Structure formats: C-alpha cells, structure tokens
Amino acid sequence: MDWYKFSRRSFLSRSLVASSFLLAPDILKSLKASSIAEVEFAKRDPLLFAERNGIVNPIHKIILTGIVAPNSHNSQPWKIKILSDKQFELYADGNRQLLPIDPVNRQLYHTQGTFIEFALVASEHLGYDLKIQLFPQGIDKAQSIGTLPVAKFTLSDKKRSNLNSCGFYEAIQNRQMNRGEYSGDYLGEDLGQEILSLVEPKFSSLVFVFGQNRIQEIIPMFQRSFEREISNPIQNNVSREWFRISKEDIYTKRDGITLEGNGLKQPILWIAKTFFMDMSEEGWNSEDSVKQANESFAKSLETSKGFVFLVSRGLDDAKSWVQAGREFGRLTLACAKLGIAFHTMNQAFVDTKESKETHDEFKKSLNLPKDARIQLAGRMGYASASFVSPRRELKEFML
Ligand SMILES: Cc1cc2nc3c(=O)[nH]c(=O)nc-3n(C[C@H](O)[C@H](O)[C@H](O)COP(=O)(O)O)c2cc1C
Incomplete structure (x- = not known):
C-alpha cells in the first residue's frame, strides 16, 4: 500500500467538491487546533494524557497505551472487555478485518501482538507486573473472529519498587x-x-x-x-x-x-x-x-x-x-x-x-x-x- x-x-x-470541503467554516470551527493537539498528545504520551484527563485506573492507562501501537492500515482492530480493576481481555475486532490483503488474518494477529507489547511497556513504566495469557479459551474460527479473547491480562496488586525499564515507554513519543x-x-x-x-x-x-x-x-x-x-x-x-x-x-x-x-x-x-x-x-x-x-x-x-x-x-x-x-x-x-x-x-x-x-x-x-x-x-x-x-x-x- x-x-x-x-x-x-x-x-x-x-x-x-474538494475545495468546498476543505474550506467549509463550520468544519474548520469544529476542528479546533486544540482538539487535534489533544489527539496527537494522546498518541505520543498516553500515560501523561491519562493523568491530565483524570484517568486514574491503571488498566485504562495501559489500554490507552496499547492502542497507540502500530497496526495494519491504522484499522485499530482491537476490542476490550474489562473484567475487574485488575483484569481485562483483548479481542480482535472482526468488523475491521482487511481480508483481500490479509485472507488468513496474519496481520490482524500481528496487530494483536503489537497491542500486547505496548500494554506491557505501559505496565512496566507504571511499575506493575502484567501477566498475559494468550488465547485462554482457544482460537477463533476464521468465520467468527472476535468471539474468543486473544489475550487475558492480569495486573499485579502491588507496584514494584525496582523499575527495570529499557526506555521503551519514552520511545513511544x-x-x-x-x-x-x-x-x-x-x-x-x-x-x-x-x-x-x-x-x-x-x-x-x-x-x-x-x-x-x-x-x-x-x-x-x-x-x-x-x-x-x-x-x-x-x-x-x-x-x-x-x-x-x-x-x-x-x-x-x-x-x-x-x-x-x-x-x-x-x-x-x-x-x-x-x-x-x-x-x-x-x-x-x-x-x-x-x-x-x-x-x-x-x-x-x-x-x-x-x-x-x-x-x-x-x-x-x-x-x-x-x-x-x-x-x-x-x-x-x-x-x-x-x-x-x-x-x-x-x-x-x-x-x-x-x-x-x-x-x-x-x-x-x-x-x-x-x-x-x-x-x-x-x-x-x-x-x-x-x-x-x-x-x-x-x-x-x-x-
Ligand atoms: C501487521 C502490520 C502490517 C503493516 N503493513 C504496512 C505496510 O505494508 N505498509 C505501510 O506503509 N505500513 C504498514 N503498517 C503500518 C501501519 O499502517 C501503521 O502502523 C498505522 O498506519 C499507524 O500509524 P503509526 O504506526 O504511525 O502509528 C503495518 C503495520 C502492522 C502492524
């Protein structure tokens, strides 16, 4: 592509047509520079974005970081089910498949992997251990993508004192x-x-x-x-x-x-x-x-x-x-x-x-x-x- x-x-x-949609004043108004800046801020530093926006739940912070991962065509084919304050599941979004170029969902699953890794980077940066179980209930059939979780995440109760980070969170910027x-x-x-x-x-x-x-x-x-x-x-x-x-x-x-x-x-x-x-x-x-x-x-x-x-x-x-x-x-x-x-x-x-x-x-x-x-x-x-x-x-x- x-x-x-x-x-x-x-x-x-x-x-x-193009010049009218580029210049329509109501559209320009609704796209204030500040809202674009917010979208960019959330992409570059999701944890600080969370803090500034009153998001305190570590699971939400981790998910906000997961979604800034690279993903095929920026289709963002992720769905999340929150199970508790400490647990959530990741599903592939079956409505966002790219079947003509990804007929077996190879890239869809790569994209689940990038989310998982970015989620881990966030939890590490926050000082939590994050346990990941891949396909805890088995793997979706091709015709029912999004039915079974790709991964289940469990956050540790306590924060670690010895932060061992290789600086990947900072690299997200x-x-x-x-x-x-x-x-x-x-x-x-x-x-x-x-x-x-x-x-x-x-x-x-x-x-x-x-x-x-x-x-x-x-x-x-x-x-x-x-x-x-x-x-x-x-x-x-x-x-x-x-x-x-x-x-x-x-x-x-x-x-x-x-x-x-x-x-x-x-x-x-x-x-x-x-x-x-x-x-x-x-x-x-x-x-x-x-x-x-x-x-x-x-x-x-x-x-x-x-x-x-x-x-x-x-x-x-x-x-x-x-x-x-x-x-x-x-x-x-x-x-x-x-x-x-x-x-x-x-x-x-x-x-x-x-x-x-x-x-x-x-x-x-x-x-x-x-x-x-x-x-x-x-x-x-x-x-x-x-x-x-x-x-x-x-x-x-x-x-
Ligand atoms: C599995 C996978 C396949 C991708 N394939 C291509 C590709 O063939 N060409 C390309 O330009 N970008 C490709 N990308 C990059 C995505 O388009 C990109 O990550 C997405 O648009 C989001 O942009 P960002 O990475 O700058 O956040 C791929 C990403 C993933 C995870």
Whole structure:
C-alpha cells in the first residue's frame, strides 16, 4: 500500500467538491487546533494524557497505551472487555478485518501482538507486573473472529519498587511509520546489534540487510511486490476504503491512512487534496493513479539505508503471529529509541496466491532455511518526524 493517487480525470468537478470541503467554516470551527493537539498528545504520551484527563485506573492507562501501537492500515482492530480493576481481555475486532490483503488474518494477529507489547511497556513504566495469557479459551474460527479473547491480562496488586525499564515507554513519543524519503549514511552491523539487544527476540529472528550493493539487490523485490498489490483492484481497494483525506475525515474517524502519513508536505499536500485525489473506484485503480503510486513508493524505497526482516521458524499459526507482532512492536520501539526512521512494507509477505512467489524470492535472497516464514519487514534510515496518526477514543474499543 502506498497512498498517493493523483488522477487528472474529472479534474474540475473534483476540485470544486474538494475545495468546498476543505474550506467549509463550520468544519474548520469544529476542528479546533486544540482538539487535534489533544489527539496527537494522546498518541505520543498516553500515560501523561491519562493523568491530565483524570484517568486514574491503571488498566485504562495501559489500554490507552496499547492502542497507540502500530497496526495494519491504522484499522485499530482491537476490542476490550474489562473484567475487574485488575483484569481485562483483548479481542480482535472482526468488523475491521482487511481480508483481500490479509485472507488468513496474519496481520490482524500481528496487530494483536503489537497491542500486547505496548500494554506491557505501559505496565512496566507504571511499575506493575502484567501477566498475559494468550488465547485462554482457544482460537477463533476464521468465520467468527472476535468471539474468543486473544489475550487475558492480569495486573499485579502491588507496584514494584525496582523499575527495570529499557526506555521503551519514552520511545513511544517518536515511534511512527515514516514513509518519506530517508537521508544520511547507510546503516551498518553495529546498529543491527544495538537493535537486537533492545528487542531481545525470543520467538523470531531479526535478519538485517546492510550495505549499498545488497540494498540495491533487494529494492526491486519490494517494488515488484508493491506494484503487484496495487495493480490488483480488489487488493488496492482496501487502501481506498481506509483512506482519509479531509481534515474532518481524519480527525472525526480517527483511524485509517492519510496523505500526510505518506510523507506529503505543503504545498503539494494541499494541491493533491484539492485537485488530484480521485476516490472513485475507477479513478483509484486507473492506470494513471497506479503509476503515480508506484513512482512515489519507488522514490522513498530508493532512499532506504538498511532493511530488517522478522523471521519465524516452525509453526506458522495464530499464536506465532501474535508472538511475531509482539516482537515487531519492540522492533519499532527499538528503532524509535535509537533515532532510526522505520517503514514496514509487507506486500511481499501477505497470504495471497501471488505473494507465495515473492515470499520465496526474498527467502532465497536472504538465504533462509526451508521452514522459515518472513512475518514482517521494513526499511530503515534517517528522517525528520512525520505525521502523527490518530487513534480513536477509548470508549470506541470497549465491549
Ligand atoms: C501487521 C502490520 C502490517 C503493516 N503493513 C504496512 C505496510 O505494508 N505498509 C505501510 O506503509 N505500513 C504498514 N503498517 C503500518 C501501519 O499502517 C501503521 O502502523 C498505522 O498506519 C499507524 O500509524 P503509526 O504506526 O504511525 O502509528 C503495518 C503495520 C502492522 C502492524
């Protein structure tokens, strides 16, 4: 997925519609800068946000931190059932699946894992032990996602006095998907070691690709996978469905993906929104739009300064996807802590028929054993901060 879609078709009619929704005074009024700042504050420092807003229950604070985790398409597919002051359950939200690009729910379960890891980071920061039971009642059938809990959390009664934190909570401030262009030097093995010692993977391994020549070999593989996905209208429509364009849409729905999150800056951003976004199914999948999306993805990809692959071995089931998601969450925090920009790109590793080939191509290039499964991958580099993607209000997640 990459979400620049500028088509020149129906230019005039779209520009009229777009400029009216961009400028309507009642909308501008309802989107006061302060409310946007609050949404950003909650994303960057959920525990302080809780404190400032009179939220005292540690479980609520932990959940507020869980929801700022990276998640597929910013679909935020989490549901929470609070059982007591000390216990809550996490469910996958079956209404927020992305089946055309995630037919077996691999990414849905990765996304449960990222929530779990961020919840743990919060409890650690607050000084509590948090016990996690995965799938305490078994695993949902594919047709009834969201029926059984993915995890049950139990908070310790007492706070610990010996806080043993690796600084991941502070890293949340700077963690984001940075899809823009990267600059500076190529990254090297030392950084790989630093990341490894922070992530401490137990269920997966991290495979790094450093060095300009190797990076240049890998780039076309990512590009081809991206192109394949966006050239398939059924898969490409997932991004269309989750794309939020106007400020009103972004900050009322508070989910989904945006041009801003794709690294677009003013004045190009305004021009794109006002004149070139075509959200019709035909426009979104037009040759013009697909070409444009490919080019902008290529422009960012070309500036990659290193790649990292999160690889599991053996069992490849819902539980292993949750565990991979947890380690992916830690990987994103490790990068943020070290000041490294990170952008995950997973078109090659989804479970569609076509991606089996691309997955195998990567496996071969990385010299991975037969039973290895690449769960997730990303590019790394240096870049200034990008857009702060919003999260919905806490009450939206409650069962
Ligand atoms: C399992 C998973 C798969 C993802 N796949 C992609 C991807 O292929 N391309 C991409 O740009 N972002 C991908 N993302 C990143 C999400 O889009 C991003 O986390 C979300 O929009 C929220 O933004 P934030 O991470 O900046 O908070 C993925 C995230 C997860 C957890």
